[in-house]
Amino acid sequence: MEFNTGLVIDSFPLLLIGAGLTIEITAMSVGLGLIIGLFVGIARIGGNKILRLLANVYVDFFRGTPLLVQIFIVYFAVPVITGQRMDPFVAAVSACGINSGAYIAEIFRAGIESIEKGQMEAGRSLGLTWVQTMRYIIIPQAFKRVIPPLGNEFIALLKDSSLVSVIGFEELTRRGQLIIARTYGSLEIWLSVAVIYLAMTITISRFVAYLEKRYKIKEN
Amino acid sequence: MINIRGLHKYFGENHILKGIDLDIAEREVVVIIGPSGSGKSTLLRCMNYLEEPSEGAISVDGIVLDGEANVNKVRENVGMVFQRFNLFPHMTVLANIMLAPMKVKHIAASDAKQTAIDLLTRVGLADKADAYPDQLSGGQQQRVAIARALAMHPKVMLFDEPTSALDPEMVGEVLDVMRKLAKSGMTMAIVTHEMGFAREVGDRLLFVDDGRIIEQGPPKEIFENPKEERTKLFLSKVL
Numbered sequence: 235m236e237f238n239t240g241l242v243i244d245s246f247p248l249l250l251i252g253a254g255l256t257i258e259i260t261a262m263s264v265g266l267g268l269i270i271g272l273f274v275g276i277a278r279i280g281g282n283k284i285l286r287l288l289a290n291v292y293v294d295f296f297r298g299t300p301l302l303v304q305i306f307i308v309y310f311a312v313p314v315i316t317g318q319r320m321d322p323f324v325a326a327v328s329a330c331g332i333n334s335g336a337y338i339a340e341i342f343r344a345g346i347e348s349i350e351k352g353q354m355e356a357g358r359s360l361g362l363t364w365v366q367t368m369r370y371i372i373i374p375q376a377f378k379r380v381i382p383p384l385g386n387e388f389i390a391l392l393k394d395s396s397l398v399s400v401i402g403f404e405e406l407t408r409r410g411q412l413i414i415a416r417t418y419g420s421l422e423i424w425l426s427v428a429v430i431y432l433a434m435t436i437t438i439s440r441f442v443a444y445l446e447k448r449y450k451i452k453e454n
Numbered sequence: 455m456i457n458i459r460g461l462h463k464y465f466g467e468n469h470i471l472k473g474i475d476l477d478i479a480e481r482e483v484v485v486i487i488g489p490s491g492s493g494k495s496t497l498l499r500c501m502n503y504l505e506e507p508s509e510g511a512i513s514v515d516g517i518v519l520d521g522e523a524n525v526n527k528v529r530e531n532v533g534m535v536f537q538r539f540n541l542f543p544h545m546t547v548l549a550n551i552m553l554a555p556m557k558v559k560h561i562a563a564s565d566a567k568q569t570a571i572d573l574l575t576r577v578g579l580a581d582k583a584d585a586y587p588d589q590l591s592g593g594q595q596q597r598v599a600i601a602r603a604l605a606m607h608p609k610v611m612l613f614d615e616p617t618s619a620l621d622p623e624m625v626g627e628v629l630d631v632m633r634k635l636a637k638s639g640m641t642m643a644i645v646t647h648e649m650g651f652a653r654e655v656g657d658r659l660l661f662v663d664d665g666r667i668i669e670q671g672p673p674k675e676i677f678e679n680p681k682e683e684r685t686k687l688f689l690s691k692v693l
Protein backbone atom coordinates (compact mmCIF):
# COMPACT_ATOMS: atom_id res chain seq x y z
CA MET A 235 0.00 0.00 0.00
CA GLU A 236 1.16 3.45 -0.86
CA PHE A 237 -0.02 6.77 0.57
CA ASN A 238 0.14 9.53 -2.03
CA THR A 239 0.91 12.66 -0.01
CA GLY A 240 1.14 14.72 -3.16
CA LEU A 241 -2.50 13.91 -4.00
CA VAL A 242 -3.59 15.10 -0.58
CA ILE A 243 -1.73 18.39 -0.99
CA ASP A 244 -3.03 18.92 -4.52
CA SER A 245 -6.63 18.16 -3.62
CA PHE A 246 -6.73 20.18 -0.42
CA PRO A 247 -7.68 23.55 -1.96
CA LEU A 248 -10.64 21.94 -3.76
CA LEU A 249 -11.72 20.13 -0.63
CA LEU A 250 -11.51 23.37 1.35
CA ILE A 251 -13.83 25.07 -1.14
CA GLY A 252 -16.22 22.19 -0.52
CA ALA A 253 -15.81 22.64 3.23
CA GLY A 254 -16.68 26.31 2.79
CA LEU A 255 -19.93 25.30 1.10
CA THR A 256 -20.60 22.76 3.84
CA ILE A 257 -20.28 25.53 6.41
CA GLU A 258 -22.48 27.76 4.33
CA ILE A 259 -25.37 25.32 4.00
CA THR A 260 -25.04 24.29 7.62
CA ALA A 261 -25.06 27.87 8.87
CA MET A 262 -27.99 28.85 6.68
CA SER A 263 -29.91 25.71 7.60
CA VAL A 264 -29.36 26.30 11.30
CA GLY A 265 -30.44 29.91 10.83
CA LEU A 266 -33.63 28.76 9.15
CA GLY A 267 -34.00 26.02 11.75
CA LEU A 268 -33.68 28.52 14.61
CA ILE A 269 -36.46 30.71 13.25
CA ILE A 270 -38.75 27.77 12.56
CA GLY A 271 -37.78 26.09 15.81
CA LEU A 272 -38.53 29.12 17.95
CA PHE A 273 -42.06 29.49 16.60
CA VAL A 274 -42.81 25.78 16.45
CA GLY A 275 -41.34 25.21 19.90
CA ILE A 276 -43.50 27.97 21.36
CA ALA A 277 -46.55 26.74 19.45
CA ARG A 278 -46.07 23.34 21.10
CA ILE A 279 -46.52 24.83 24.56
CA GLY A 280 -48.84 27.70 23.69
CA GLY A 281 -52.56 27.81 24.33
CA ASN A 282 -53.75 27.63 20.70
CA LYS A 283 -54.87 24.06 20.02
CA ILE A 284 -54.71 24.24 16.23
CA LEU A 285 -51.20 25.69 16.23
CA ARG A 286 -50.15 23.08 18.75
CA LEU A 287 -51.51 20.27 16.60
CA LEU A 288 -49.76 21.60 13.49
CA ALA A 289 -46.52 21.98 15.41
CA ASN A 290 -46.76 18.42 16.72
CA VAL A 291 -47.37 17.02 13.24
CA TYR A 292 -44.41 18.98 11.91
CA VAL A 293 -42.04 17.79 14.63
CA ASP A 294 -43.21 14.18 14.41
CA PHE A 295 -42.91 14.07 10.63
CA PHE A 296 -39.45 15.57 10.32
CA ARG A 297 -37.99 13.71 13.26
CA GLY A 298 -39.66 10.50 12.22
CA THR A 299 -38.45 10.28 8.63
CA PRO A 300 -34.85 10.10 7.31
CA LEU A 301 -33.22 13.34 6.27
CA LEU A 302 -32.16 11.65 3.03
CA VAL A 303 -35.79 11.00 2.13
CA GLN A 304 -36.66 14.60 3.01
CA ILE A 305 -33.91 15.82 0.67
CA PHE A 306 -35.32 13.65 -2.12
CA ILE A 307 -38.81 14.97 -1.48
CA VAL A 308 -37.68 18.58 -1.65
CA TYR A 309 -35.42 18.10 -4.68
CA PHE A 310 -37.35 15.58 -6.76
CA ALA A 311 -40.94 15.42 -5.51
CA VAL A 312 -41.74 19.08 -4.93
CA PRO A 313 -40.81 20.04 -8.53
CA VAL A 314 -43.36 17.48 -9.74
CA ILE A 315 -46.02 19.59 -8.03
CA THR A 316 -44.65 23.03 -8.87
CA GLY A 317 -43.36 22.20 -12.31
CA GLN A 318 -40.16 24.14 -11.56
CA ARG A 319 -36.68 22.70 -11.31
CA MET A 320 -35.11 23.32 -7.95
CA ASP A 321 -31.66 24.76 -7.43
CA PRO A 322 -29.57 22.21 -5.47
CA PHE A 323 -28.40 24.85 -3.00
CA VAL A 324 -31.94 26.03 -2.28
CA ALA A 325 -33.09 22.43 -1.99
CA ALA A 326 -30.24 21.57 0.37
CA VAL A 327 -30.83 24.52 2.68
CA SER A 328 -34.61 24.04 2.65
CA ALA A 329 -34.43 20.34 3.46
CA CYS A 330 -31.75 20.69 6.14
CA GLY A 331 -33.33 23.84 7.62
CA ILE A 332 -36.82 22.40 7.83
CA ASN A 333 -35.39 19.21 9.30
CA SER A 334 -33.30 20.93 11.93
CA GLY A 335 -36.26 23.20 12.72
CA ALA A 336 -38.03 20.14 14.09
CA TYR A 337 -35.12 19.23 16.36
CA ILE A 338 -34.53 22.83 17.41
CA ALA A 339 -38.23 23.18 18.23
CA GLU A 340 -37.84 20.33 20.67
CA ILE A 341 -34.71 21.94 22.14
CA PHE A 342 -36.55 25.23 22.66
CA ARG A 343 -39.60 23.51 24.08
CA ALA A 344 -37.51 21.61 26.61
CA GLY A 345 -35.54 24.77 27.43
CA ILE A 346 -38.68 26.81 28.02
CA GLU A 347 -40.30 24.06 30.05
CA SER A 348 -37.20 23.83 32.23
CA ILE A 349 -37.81 27.37 33.47
CA GLU A 350 -39.59 27.26 36.79
CA LYS A 351 -43.36 27.76 36.56
CA GLY A 352 -43.17 30.57 39.10
CA GLN A 353 -41.43 32.78 36.55
CA MET A 354 -44.44 32.80 34.22
CA GLU A 355 -46.76 33.31 37.18
CA ALA A 356 -44.70 36.22 38.48
CA GLY A 357 -44.72 37.84 35.05
CA ARG A 358 -48.44 37.36 34.56
CA SER A 359 -49.29 38.54 38.06
CA LEU A 360 -47.51 41.82 37.26
CA GLY A 361 -49.85 42.38 34.32
CA LEU A 362 -47.46 41.34 31.56
CA THR A 363 -49.10 39.41 28.74
CA TRP A 364 -48.12 35.84 27.93
CA VAL A 365 -46.08 37.03 24.95
CA GLN A 366 -44.31 39.72 26.99
CA THR A 367 -43.51 37.25 29.74
CA MET A 368 -42.10 34.83 27.18
CA ARG A 369 -40.05 37.53 25.55
CA TYR A 370 -38.60 39.33 28.56
CA ILE A 371 -38.51 36.62 31.20
CA ILE A 372 -38.75 33.05 29.94
CA ILE A 373 -36.86 33.05 26.63
CA PRO A 374 -33.80 34.99 27.88
CA GLN A 375 -33.40 32.42 30.66
CA ALA A 376 -34.15 29.46 28.41
CA PHE A 377 -31.66 30.76 25.84
CA LYS A 378 -28.74 30.10 28.16
CA ARG A 379 -29.93 26.58 28.82
CA VAL A 380 -30.34 25.68 25.16
CA ILE A 381 -26.82 26.69 24.11
CA PRO A 382 -25.29 23.22 24.70
CA PRO A 383 -28.03 21.22 22.91
CA LEU A 384 -28.09 23.78 20.09
CA GLY A 385 -24.34 23.27 19.71
CA ASN A 386 -24.93 19.54 19.42
CA GLU A 387 -27.60 20.13 16.80
CA PHE A 388 -25.23 22.38 14.83
CA ILE A 389 -22.59 19.64 14.85
CA ALA A 390 -25.09 16.93 13.90
CA LEU A 391 -26.36 19.02 11.02
CA LEU A 392 -22.86 19.79 9.80
CA LYS A 393 -22.21 16.08 9.52
CA ASP A 394 -25.64 15.29 8.08
CA SER A 395 -25.18 17.95 5.42
CA SER A 396 -22.93 15.43 3.67
CA LEU A 397 -26.22 13.81 2.56
CA VAL A 398 -26.93 16.64 0.14
CA SER A 399 -24.08 15.27 -1.97
CA VAL A 400 -26.75 12.93 -3.40
CA ILE A 401 -28.44 15.79 -5.22
CA GLY A 402 -25.12 16.84 -6.69
CA PHE A 403 -24.50 19.85 -4.51
CA GLU A 404 -20.73 20.16 -4.36
CA GLU A 405 -20.08 20.42 -0.69
CA LEU A 406 -17.17 18.65 1.01
CA THR A 407 -18.32 15.03 0.59
CA ARG A 408 -19.35 15.53 -3.03
CA ARG A 409 -16.00 17.19 -3.84
CA GLY A 410 -14.27 14.18 -2.35
CA GLN A 411 -16.29 11.81 -4.54
CA LEU A 412 -15.52 13.84 -7.63
CA ILE A 413 -11.80 13.92 -6.96
CA ILE A 414 -11.75 10.17 -6.33
CA ALA A 415 -13.60 9.56 -9.59
CA ARG A 416 -10.75 11.34 -11.32
CA THR A 417 -7.74 10.09 -9.32
CA TYR A 418 -8.82 6.79 -7.69
CA GLY A 419 -7.23 8.03 -4.44
CA SER A 420 -9.90 6.67 -2.09
CA LEU A 421 -7.68 6.32 0.93
CA GLU A 422 -6.05 9.75 0.70
CA ILE A 423 -9.20 11.68 -0.14
CA TRP A 424 -11.62 10.05 2.32
CA LEU A 425 -9.10 10.48 5.13
CA SER A 426 -8.62 14.11 4.15
CA VAL A 427 -12.37 14.64 4.05
CA ALA A 428 -12.75 13.07 7.49
CA VAL A 429 -9.98 15.23 8.96
CA ILE A 430 -11.60 18.39 7.58
CA TYR A 431 -15.00 17.42 9.07
CA LEU A 432 -13.30 16.69 12.38
CA ALA A 433 -11.54 20.07 12.38
CA MET A 434 -14.89 21.79 11.82
CA THR A 435 -16.81 19.89 14.48
CA ILE A 436 -14.06 20.37 17.06
CA THR A 437 -14.01 24.09 16.35
CA ILE A 438 -17.76 24.30 16.86
CA SER A 439 -17.72 22.36 20.11
CA ARG A 440 -14.92 24.59 21.44
CA PHE A 441 -16.92 27.66 20.51
CA VAL A 442 -20.03 26.28 22.21
CA ALA A 443 -18.03 25.51 25.34
CA TYR A 444 -16.81 29.10 25.34
CA LEU A 445 -20.36 30.48 24.96
CA GLU A 446 -21.58 28.20 27.70
CA LYS A 447 -18.96 29.53 30.06
CA ARG A 448 -19.59 33.11 29.12
CA TYR A 449 -23.34 32.92 29.64
CA LYS A 450 -23.05 30.76 32.71
CA ILE A 451 -26.47 31.00 34.27
CA LYS A 452 -26.94 32.80 37.50
CA GLU A 453 -29.31 30.54 39.36
CA ASN A 454 -30.54 30.62 42.89
CA MET B 455 -62.41 46.01 46.79
CA ILE B 456 -62.58 42.27 46.12
CA ASN B 457 -65.94 40.55 45.83
CA ILE B 458 -66.21 36.80 45.48
CA ARG B 459 -69.48 34.96 45.02
CA GLY B 460 -70.06 31.21 44.89
CA LEU B 461 -66.50 30.38 43.93
CA HIS B 462 -65.83 26.73 43.09
CA LYS B 463 -62.61 25.28 41.78
CA TYR B 464 -62.02 21.79 40.46
CA PHE B 465 -58.69 20.31 39.44
CA GLY B 466 -59.92 17.48 37.26
CA GLU B 467 -62.12 15.43 39.56
CA ASN B 468 -60.87 17.09 42.71
CA HIS B 469 -63.23 19.63 44.20
CA ILE B 470 -60.81 22.08 45.84
CA LEU B 471 -62.89 25.20 46.55
CA LYS B 472 -66.45 24.42 47.54
CA GLY B 473 -68.39 27.63 47.40
CA ILE B 474 -66.52 30.66 48.70
CA ASP B 475 -68.24 33.98 49.34
CA LEU B 476 -65.88 36.71 50.42
CA ASP B 477 -65.80 40.49 50.35
CA ILE B 478 -62.64 42.36 51.17
CA ALA B 479 -63.10 46.04 51.87
CA GLU B 480 -60.75 48.81 50.89
CA ARG B 481 -57.86 49.12 53.39
CA GLU B 482 -58.83 45.84 55.01
CA VAL B 483 -56.18 43.28 55.92
CA VAL B 484 -57.55 39.75 55.69
CA VAL B 485 -55.44 36.89 56.97
CA ILE B 486 -56.18 33.37 55.77
CA ILE B 487 -55.15 30.34 57.79
CA GLY B 488 -55.93 26.67 57.50
CA PRO B 489 -54.39 23.23 57.15
CA SER B 490 -52.16 22.24 54.24
CA GLY B 491 -54.11 21.38 51.13
CA SER B 492 -57.25 23.17 52.29
CA GLY B 493 -57.25 25.47 49.24
CA LYS B 494 -55.75 28.70 50.64
CA SER B 495 -53.33 29.22 47.78
CA THR B 496 -55.96 28.30 45.23
CA LEU B 497 -58.34 30.87 46.69
CA LEU B 498 -55.68 33.56 46.58
CA ARG B 499 -54.64 32.62 43.06
CA CYS B 500 -58.22 32.86 41.85
CA MET B 501 -58.23 36.49 42.99
CA ASN B 502 -55.86 37.41 40.16
CA TYR B 503 -56.91 34.62 37.84
CA LEU B 504 -53.67 32.66 38.02
CA GLU B 505 -56.22 29.92 38.55
CA GLU B 506 -59.41 30.15 36.56
CA PRO B 507 -62.49 29.63 38.72
CA SER B 508 -64.64 26.69 37.69
CA GLU B 509 -67.78 28.46 38.91
CA GLY B 510 -68.64 31.74 40.53
CA ALA B 511 -67.89 35.41 40.05
CA ILE B 512 -64.95 37.50 41.14
CA SER B 513 -64.59 41.23 40.79
CA VAL B 514 -61.76 43.48 41.81
CA ASP B 515 -62.37 47.19 42.27
CA GLY B 516 -65.60 46.84 40.32
CA ILE B 517 -64.08 45.04 37.34
CA VAL B 518 -65.41 41.53 36.82
CA LEU B 519 -62.72 39.01 35.97
CA ASP B 520 -63.91 37.03 32.99
CA GLY B 521 -61.63 37.10 29.96
CA GLU B 522 -58.04 37.73 29.00
CA ALA B 523 -58.65 41.44 28.37
CA ASN B 524 -60.05 42.10 31.83
CA VAL B 525 -57.57 39.84 33.49
CA ASN B 526 -54.57 41.91 32.47
CA LYS B 527 -56.38 45.08 33.51
CA VAL B 528 -57.15 43.62 36.91
CA ARG B 529 -53.67 42.22 37.42
CA GLU B 530 -52.26 45.72 37.11
CA ASN B 531 -54.22 46.52 40.26
CA VAL B 532 -53.42 43.34 42.15
CA GLY B 533 -49.89 42.70 43.37
CA MET B 534 -48.85 39.20 44.33
CA VAL B 535 -46.01 37.96 46.48
CA PHE B 536 -45.08 34.29 46.30
CA GLN B 537 -43.63 31.88 48.80
CA ARG B 538 -40.59 31.31 46.60
CA PHE B 539 -40.09 35.01 45.65
CA ASN B 540 -39.96 34.31 41.90
CA LEU B 541 -37.59 37.13 41.14
CA PHE B 542 -36.24 37.15 37.59
CA PRO B 543 -32.72 35.73 38.04
CA HIS B 544 -31.30 37.17 34.81
CA MET B 545 -32.10 40.77 35.78
CA THR B 546 -30.73 43.10 38.40
CA VAL B 547 -32.92 44.07 41.32
CA LEU B 548 -33.61 47.40 39.66
CA ALA B 549 -34.54 45.78 36.34
CA ASN B 550 -36.84 43.34 38.16
CA ILE B 551 -38.77 46.26 39.61
CA MET B 552 -38.77 48.44 36.49
CA LEU B 553 -39.89 45.81 33.96
CA ALA B 554 -43.66 45.75 34.48
CA PRO B 555 -44.18 49.52 34.91
CA MET B 556 -42.28 50.08 31.65
CA LYS B 557 -43.81 47.28 29.60
CA VAL B 558 -47.35 47.31 30.96
CA LYS B 559 -47.90 50.95 31.86
CA HIS B 560 -45.38 52.38 29.37
CA ILE B 561 -43.75 54.53 32.01
CA ALA B 562 -40.51 56.23 30.95
CA ALA B 563 -37.35 54.48 32.11
CA SER B 564 -36.20 57.44 34.19
CA ASP B 565 -39.51 57.61 36.07
CA ALA B 566 -39.64 53.83 36.53
CA LYS B 567 -36.12 53.94 37.91
CA GLN B 568 -36.98 56.70 40.38
CA THR B 569 -40.00 54.75 41.60
CA ALA B 570 -37.89 51.61 41.91
CA ILE B 571 -35.25 53.39 43.96
CA ASP B 572 -37.89 54.93 46.22
CA LEU B 573 -39.44 51.51 46.79
CA LEU B 574 -36.07 49.89 47.47
CA THR B 575 -35.41 52.59 50.04
CA ARG B 576 -38.78 51.84 51.58
CA VAL B 577 -37.94 48.14 51.97
CA GLY B 578 -34.43 49.00 53.18
CA LEU B 579 -32.50 47.76 50.15
CA ALA B 580 -31.44 50.92 48.33
CA ASP B 581 -27.86 49.67 48.25
CA LYS B 582 -28.83 46.46 46.41
CA ALA B 583 -30.24 48.09 43.27
CA ASP B 584 -27.56 46.66 41.00
CA ALA B 585 -27.27 43.25 42.62
CA TYR B 586 -28.64 40.08 41.04
CA PRO B 587 -31.25 38.08 42.97
CA ASP B 588 -28.87 35.21 43.71
CA GLN B 589 -26.56 37.62 45.51
CA LEU B 590 -29.27 38.37 48.07
CA SER B 591 -30.49 36.48 51.11
CA GLY B 592 -33.99 35.02 51.08
CA GLY B 593 -35.33 37.83 53.22
CA GLN B 594 -33.82 40.43 50.94
CA GLN B 595 -35.21 38.70 47.85
CA GLN B 596 -38.67 38.66 49.32
CA ARG B 597 -38.46 42.38 50.12
CA VAL B 598 -37.44 43.02 46.52
CA ALA B 599 -40.41 40.93 45.38
CA ILE B 600 -42.69 43.12 47.49
CA ALA B 601 -41.12 46.26 46.01
CA ARG B 602 -41.57 44.81 42.52
CA ALA B 603 -45.27 44.25 43.11
CA LEU B 604 -45.70 47.72 44.66
CA ALA B 605 -44.09 49.36 41.62
CA MET B 606 -47.34 48.81 39.72
CA HIS B 607 -49.16 50.86 42.40
CA PRO B 608 -51.61 48.05 43.06
CA LYS B 609 -54.82 48.58 44.98
CA VAL B 610 -54.62 45.14 46.57
CA MET B 611 -51.67 42.99 47.58
CA LEU B 612 -51.90 39.20 47.82
CA PHE B 613 -49.34 37.30 49.86
CA ASP B 614 -49.05 33.51 49.66
CA GLU B 615 -47.01 32.35 52.65
CA PRO B 616 -44.40 35.05 52.07
CA THR B 617 -42.18 33.90 54.94
CA SER B 618 -42.50 30.11 54.69
CA ALA B 619 -39.39 29.65 52.56
CA LEU B 620 -37.23 31.84 54.79
CA ASP B 621 -34.73 31.01 57.49
CA PRO B 622 -36.22 32.00 60.85
CA GLU B 623 -33.88 34.94 61.35
CA MET B 624 -35.15 36.56 58.15
CA VAL B 625 -38.85 36.28 58.81
CA GLY B 626 -38.90 39.43 60.90
CA GLU B 627 -37.56 41.77 58.23
CA VAL B 628 -40.23 40.69 55.74
CA LEU B 629 -43.03 40.91 58.28
CA ASP B 630 -41.82 44.42 59.16
CA VAL B 631 -42.23 45.53 55.58
CA MET B 632 -45.71 44.00 55.45
CA ARG B 633 -46.67 45.59 58.74
CA LYS B 634 -45.72 49.02 57.42
CA LEU B 635 -47.64 48.36 54.26
CA ALA B 636 -50.74 47.46 56.25
CA LYS B 637 -50.38 50.62 58.34
CA SER B 638 -50.14 52.70 55.16
CA GLY B 639 -53.64 51.56 54.29
CA MET B 640 -52.97 48.91 51.65
CA THR B 641 -55.72 46.37 51.10
CA MET B 642 -54.16 42.97 51.72
CA ALA B 643 -55.01 39.28 51.64
CA ILE B 644 -52.36 37.20 53.37
CA VAL B 645 -52.03 33.43 53.63
CA THR B 646 -49.67 32.71 56.49
CA HIS B 647 -48.64 30.34 59.24
CA GLU B 648 -47.34 33.25 61.35
CA MET B 649 -50.08 33.31 63.96
CA GLY B 650 -48.58 36.15 65.98
CA PHE B 651 -48.43 38.33 62.90
CA ALA B 652 -51.97 37.35 61.88
CA ARG B 653 -53.24 38.42 65.25
CA GLU B 654 -51.36 41.69 65.28
CA VAL B 655 -51.90 42.91 61.70
CA GLY B 656 -55.12 41.24 60.57
CA ASP B 657 -58.41 43.10 60.63
CA ARG B 658 -60.13 39.84 59.92
CA LEU B 659 -59.08 36.22 60.13
CA LEU B 660 -60.46 33.49 57.86
CA PHE B 661 -60.12 29.87 58.80
CA VAL B 662 -60.32 27.74 55.66
CA ASP B 663 -60.65 23.97 55.71
CA ASP B 664 -61.50 21.54 52.94
CA GLY B 665 -62.32 24.29 50.44
CA ARG B 666 -64.70 26.22 52.67
CA ILE B 667 -64.49 29.23 54.95
CA ILE B 668 -65.29 27.58 58.28
CA GLU B 669 -65.09 30.58 60.52
CA GLN B 670 -64.17 34.25 60.29
CA GLY B 671 -63.92 37.31 62.49
CA PRO B 672 -61.48 39.52 64.33
CA PRO B 673 -58.27 37.52 64.89
CA LYS B 674 -58.28 37.97 68.67
CA GLU B 675 -61.77 36.56 68.99
CA ILE B 676 -61.02 33.53 66.88
CA PHE B 677 -57.74 32.78 68.59
CA GLU B 678 -59.19 33.19 72.07
CA ASN B 679 -62.63 31.86 71.49
CA PRO B 680 -63.02 29.71 68.36
CA LYS B 681 -66.60 28.53 67.80
CA GLU B 682 -66.18 25.70 65.34
CA GLU B 683 -64.74 22.34 66.32
CA ARG B 684 -62.44 22.27 63.30
CA THR B 685 -61.03 25.68 64.13
CA LYS B 686 -60.37 24.58 67.70
CA LEU B 687 -58.62 21.46 66.52
CA PHE B 688 -56.46 23.38 64.04
CA LEU B 689 -55.54 26.10 66.52
CA SER B 690 -54.66 23.58 69.17
CA LYS B 691 -52.05 22.21 66.78
CA VAL B 692 -50.49 25.46 65.64
CA LEU B 693 -50.61 27.72 68.69
Ligand SMILES: Nc1ncnc2c1ncn2[C@@H]1O[C@H](COP(=O)(O)OP(=O)(O)OP(=O)(O)O)[C@@H](O)[C@H]1O
Nearest residue numbers: 465466468470488489490491492493494495496497
Ligand atom coordinates in the same frame (compact mmCIF):
# COMPACT_ATOMS: atom_id res chain seq x y z
N1 LIG C 1 -52.48 22.97 39.51
C1 LIG C 1 -53.01 22.00 40.26
N2 LIG C 1 -53.39 20.82 39.69
C2 LIG C 1 -53.95 19.84 40.43
N3 LIG C 1 -54.17 19.93 41.75
C3 LIG C 1 -53.80 21.06 42.38
C4 LIG C 1 -53.21 22.15 41.67
N4 LIG C 1 -52.96 23.15 42.55
C5 LIG C 1 -53.37 22.70 43.75
N5 LIG C 1 -53.89 21.45 43.65
C6 LIG C 1 -54.45 20.67 44.76
O1 LIG C 1 -55.42 21.46 45.38
C7 LIG C 1 -55.38 21.26 46.80
C8 LIG C 1 -55.30 22.59 47.48
O2 LIG C 1 -54.08 23.19 47.15
P1 LIG C 1 -53.63 24.59 47.74
O3 LIG C 1 -52.28 24.82 47.23
O4 LIG C 1 -54.66 25.60 47.44
O5 LIG C 1 -53.60 24.31 49.30
P2 LIG C 1 -53.03 25.22 50.45
O6 LIG C 1 -54.14 25.39 51.42
O7 LIG C 1 -52.41 26.42 49.90
O8 LIG C 1 -51.93 24.27 51.10
P3 LIG C 1 -50.48 24.62 51.68
O9 LIG C 1 -50.69 25.13 53.08
O10 LIG C 1 -49.78 23.32 51.67
O11 LIG C 1 -49.87 25.64 50.78
C9 LIG C 1 -54.22 20.35 47.08
O12 LIG C 1 -54.74 19.06 47.31
C10 LIG C 1 -53.41 20.37 45.81
O13 LIG C 1 -52.81 19.13 45.60
Ligand SMILES: [Mg+2]
Nearest residue numbers: 494495496615
Ligand atom coordinates in the same frame (compact mmCIF):
# COMPACT_ATOMS: atom_id res chain seq x y z
MG1 LIG D 1 -50.42 27.12 49.66
